[in-house]
Amino acid sequence: MISVGLGILLNPLNSSMISVAIARLQNVYQLDFTDVSWIIFSFYIASAISQPVMGKASDLFGRRKIFLTGLVVAFVASLLAPLSPNFGSLIVFRIVQSIGTSMMVAVGMAIVRIHITEKQASALSVLSIFLSGAAAIGPFIGGVLIHWWDWQAIFFVNIPFVAASFLLAWRIIPKDNPPTSDSRNMSFRKWFEWIDVSGILLFTVGLVALLVELLSVKSSGYVSLRNVLVGGIGLVALAAFVRHELKAAAPFIPLRTFAQYPAMTWVNVEFMLVNVLFYSLFFGLPSYLQVVRNVSEFYTGILMLSLGLCSLVVSPLAGRWIDKTGPRPALVVSAILMTFGSVWLVTLTPASPVISVCLALAAFGISNGLNNVGMQAALFESSPKEIIGVASGLFNTSRYLGTILSSLLIGIVMGDQFSSGGLRVLGIILTLVALSLVFMGRRRQESSESRIYFHFYPFFLLLCTYMSQDT
Incomplete structure (x- = not known):
């Protein structure tokens, strides 16, 4: 579990540490936020593609091999990224890093499920702490590293994690079973079709x-x-x-599933909007603090820690609450908190105490803790057991799409330079999105599945039928 945990934490850690390095990268490479935001886009697009592909590839090549290969790829990327001569090279190594870390996330849970046969739920909960904990404290770690060294440190810090995970995994994780004759004899053409x-x-x-x-x-x-x-x-x-x-016989994103299970589709739409809200604050606020308020990376990381700690503390409490009442009340409260946090952003001025930013961060942190459990529970409620694997894959895709949209939103609103006026505009947009989530949460059970079916399914089915024709 430790060997797997040290590997899978690298993906959320590297996706979150970068939030406090954006302003520094803008200065180093003389770029505006619109250009430097590709450091975010590239990572999440590569993760969205790599994780399902590597999950499939592990069935052919073995989970242990994919995990160890991912560690090697992540090591090479983390070593070369700080040496990038230009921003384009940094983007390339960032994509390679995303692919390597995604390889470990894609198979890490499966390795634990297969090889730990007792107290599996406890084992998986420990791994979830690696994932959520790394994402929560990533901005703080990034701020400290940049303060004491420079932006290159957020890549070099991966190397001890990779080395420890590789040594443990090489010695401890059992070897994969020999591949079946079908997988050994599969041609490149069939393999390409299989992973789409x-x-x-x-x-x-x-x-x-x-x-x-x-x-x-x-x-x-x-x-x-x-x-x-x-x-x-x-x-x-x-x-x-x-x-x-x-x-396609084995589609990368099974779109027909959305038409067949509209309640699940609705959950994915909500989850995408939740991530638009959360990551707009997560990536936007550190740059605002550093560029507009002249807060150092170190203190920005400390302020961002309030977001992560609130999320970590609330997640286990949310699990108990949702077990008793179901996901709907927790998700409504989460949407209300995000509305409060978004409105608070609108009220901030250049004269507002910097510490007051923590109110918005705490509101979003608590809501994130509720959403981590509540949206997953809502997915399980809306998805038939026989397609839960496909549903989980689509759920992660919704997360990545929400993250990409959040970066696009920040880039469009802020443009070349962060400003207090831009933050207020961003806060107004996020308030409208959060209010829509409040409405969705309250209508979740009032709107039956047949009603959602009436609104979305006929149109989507007609589109599917039309697009499926050969002519």
Whole structure:
């Protein structure tokens, strides 16, 4: 468990430490936030793609092999990223790092399920502490490292974790069973079809092209022919992706599942919005503190610690509450807290005490602790047991899409430079999103599944039918 835990914490740790390094990277590479935000986009897009792919690959090549390979990949990326001669190289190593750490997350839970046969629930809860704890204290660790060294330290800090995990995993994790004859004889073409390489490429091209187009329009202030062409490529790629996924035997994202289980679809929409809210604050506030309020990385990390600690403390209490009452009350309270935190952002001025930021952070931290358990429970309620694996994969995809949208929102609102006015605009937008979640939570059980079916299913089914045609 320790060997697996040290490996899987690297993904959330590296996704959260970067939040306090954004302002420093802007100064080092002379970039505005719109450009430097690709350090966030690249990591989450790569994670969204790598985790399901590596989960499938582990069935062929073995979970231990994938885990150890992921550690090697993460080690190489963490060693080379600080030596990047330019921002483009840093993005490349960041993507490689995301792929390596995703390999461990994809198979870590499965390794524990297979090889720890007693008290599995306790074992999995310990691993969840590695995951949530790393994400919670990542900004604090990042702030301390940058204060005492520089931004390169947030990559070098991975190396002792990787080394310890590799040595333990090499000695302790049992070897994989020999591959079956079917997997040994599978050709590259069949393997590519099995992991849906075509769907992954279309999804990546479409998403990246749209992000480039939107951020470019925001940066330049006008729509050029190049923007139109890039946006058109993105839309065509995503349309082709939808058509391909509806016909694929093993789709990367099983879109038909959304049409078949509308209640589960609704939960995923809510979860995506929750992550838009949380990560807009998570990535936006540290840059605001450093750029607008001139707070050092060290003290920014300390302030951000209030978010992580509140989340960690509330999560186990939320589990007990939700066991008794179900997820709906906790999710409504969470949405109300996020509304309060968003409104508080609107009230902040350059003269407001910096410590008052902790109120918004605490509100979002408590709500995150409630959401960590509540959204998962809502997913289990809305998803049939026979598709729970697919549902969990879609759930994680919703998380990553919400995170990507949050970075896009910050880039569009803030533009070249953070400002108090930009933070107020961001707070107003987040308030509207949070209020919509309050409404969704209150209507969750009032709106029956048949009612949601009436609104969404006929349209989606017609779209699926049309896109599935050969002509």
